Amino acid sequence: MKLAVKTLDGADAGSVSVADEVFGLEPRADILHRMVRYQLAKRRAGTHAVKNRADVTGSTKKFVKQKGSGGARHGNKKAPQFRSGGRAFGPVVRDHATALPKKVRALALKHALSSKAKASELIVLEDANLSDAKTKILLAKLKELGLSNALVIDGAEVNENFARAAGNIAQLDVLPVQGINVYDILRRDVLVLTKAALGALEERFK
The missing domain is CATH 3.40.1370.10 (Ribosomal protein L4/L1)
Known part of the structure; x- marks a missing residue:
């Protein structure tokens, strides 16, 4: 043409x-x-990321006894449900291509x-x-x-x-x-x- x-x-x-x-x-x-x-x-870019419970700074000490408290069975305060805890299932650095x-x-x-x-x-x-x-x-x-x-x-x-x-x-x-x-x-x-x-x-x- x-x-x-x-x-x-x-x-x-x-x-x-x-x-x-x-x-x-x-x-x-x-x-x-x-x-x-x-x-x-x-x-x-795929550079978005958050801190999970392995990245958060804090003690890993069990802060409440396993039985007798009347509450849930918690390990340490880096768990996602606590203030300043790690993010659960957050975005990680990855390639979107x-x-x-x-x-x-x-x-x-x-x-x-x-x-x-x-x-x-x-x-x-x-x-x-x-x-x-x-x-x-x-x-x-x-x-x-x-x-x-x-x-x-x-x-x-x-x-x-x-x-x-x-x-x-x-x-x-x-x-x-x-x-x-x-x-x-x-x-x-x-x-x-x-x-x-x-x-x-x-x-x-x-």
Whole structure:
């Protein structure tokens, strides 16, 4: 399939052919859902923790005799039912990541790209270079392209001026092609790929 190419000023710059195996698939919500859940689970820190009765500082002396007190049979006051006691069944430090086959992850990226292409929410740019790192200049260019909520994917290296100018704009993300991922693609209204990014993606899926 062919996609129109635009310049950063909004002018036409010809067209480019892309692989139907990457941009022409029928998007499957189940694969995209699995991938998003995988990404969100993997990025969780999992550092939440509490002190159980083994971690609480205190005496282990039996503080009440076993029989004759008329109360329950307690051991020491580090038990969870006492004030300053340890937490019972509290959270522990753990990894929340789940397993997802590499082939499914690659397929999910193809389906995410295809979903943007099918919904006409994919723009191809000649390049994403700015001569000055001015947010005002970039905002004017984005207005020409009709972009207010977008993810911009550049080549192996992002133009420094473009990245600095985009850093002050809400709802605009800029990533190098090696950082492209399903979650960031789906969370923005429009996906913007440079020709350098397209070439890198073709090499990746070859």
